[in-house]
Amino acid sequence: MRGFWYMIEAILAGIIMISFLLVLAVGYGKVPGEYVSLKGYEILHDLDQQGVLRSYVIDGNYSGLGSQIKLFEYNHSVQICDQAGNCSGSMPDAANVWIGNYYIIAGEDQYQPYLIKLYMWRL
Amino acid sequence: MKAQFFILGAILLCSLFFIGLPPGQPLVQSPLQDMDYILQNLEREFPHALNLGLEDENPRQTMEDFTSWVRGLTQNFLLNFSSFWVFAEGDPLTGNVVVSLGNYMGSDMNVNLDLDGDQRNVFVQDGDSQSTTFSSVGSSYDLSVQFGNEARSFTWQRDKVNLFALIELVRGENIARSDVVA
Structure with a gap:
């Protein structure tokens, strides 16, 4: 006993x-999921505040936009989708689940709405 | 010998306990986290869409188009999007004010407008917009809007385009809501 x-x-x-x-x-x-989601949104928002995001989006330059994004410990990919749902860019190339952040813009100098998708996943 | 079995038993039970614990948070976006971000994003983009529409001299159609597009997009995010917007364009030469209404609240509604005592009732179908013109409006005016169970009052300047937009995102029991005034 x-x-x-x-x-x-x-x-x-x-x-x-x-x-x-x-x-x-x-x-x-x-809660890594929550932190990364906030980070992704902040990145897109900061690029918009700097006046960088919209010109890349209007030009359909997803690789240029992606090159403006620097992430530690995460890989990322960017898709730019127009109003008709046509998207340029690449989906995540990851076996694990990833986080998607979405950013909507109405246009830059004229009305041209786009949806920007930023995917992030751990290296 | 008995003590060794007890030690082995302790190690085994400890291991079982920690095996049963969740291995930390998975890298999956919680459905609750994005609502605030999308709402903030839309709070900025609605006035921007109106500005772009004014530059194209087609503000009402632009706002209709943008709102419909956002509604379709948010459905893909499993979000229930609702919006009601009012914007007023004044003409300093004539003193007229054109008030445009957009209803994306999920049902048709009668909207009551009161601009400095001039009362109007405008029927707006869901997913549609309507306009009405008020004449001889002063440089500053009070506008009250009743739509559904909601009511808002504003004091606006005639010689400026004014916007109010109610934006609501719902997912399950979670609601994110905002009034945008510009």
Whole structure:
């Protein structure tokens, strides 16, 4: 019976120790999906604020737009879709799931609505 | 020997406990996270669409087109999009104000307008827009709009284009809503 209680104590000690180590470990307790989604939106919004995004989109230059995006630990691809639903650019080339961010613009100097899709996935 | 079995048992139960824990958050976008971002995006783009429509001298058609397009897009994001917009264009030469209404709230509605006591009732089908003209409007005017269960009041300048847009995104029990005034 004493041994049984020693076993319980050992189990509890093990749980406490490993939980403590996991909390200290990088990434546990964060919500990477939420952070990356916010990051993706901020990137597109910042490029729009800089006056860079719309000219690339109107020109259909998805690779140029993609080159303006710098992400650490993530790969990304950009698609530009017009009002008719025709998209230029590439879908994610990843085995794992990815996060998609969508940005809508009404146009730059004239009314030409586009949807910009930014896909991000871990390297 | 017995103690060793107890130690083995402790290690085994600890391992089972941690195997049962979720391995951290998967890299999947939660359906709740994008609503705020899309709403902020639309808050900026609706006035921009109106400006572009004014440059093309076709504001009402542009707003209709843009709103319909956004409605179709958001359905692909599994979002239920609703919008009601009002914009007013004043003519300083004639003193007329043209008030245009766009209804994308999901049902036809009678909209009550009151501009400085001049009351109008305008029927607007869902997915459509209508205009009405008020004459001899002062340089500043009060406009009240009642649509469905909603009501808004504004004090606008006649010699400027004024916009109000209600934008609502719904997914399940989550609602993101905003009034845009420009």
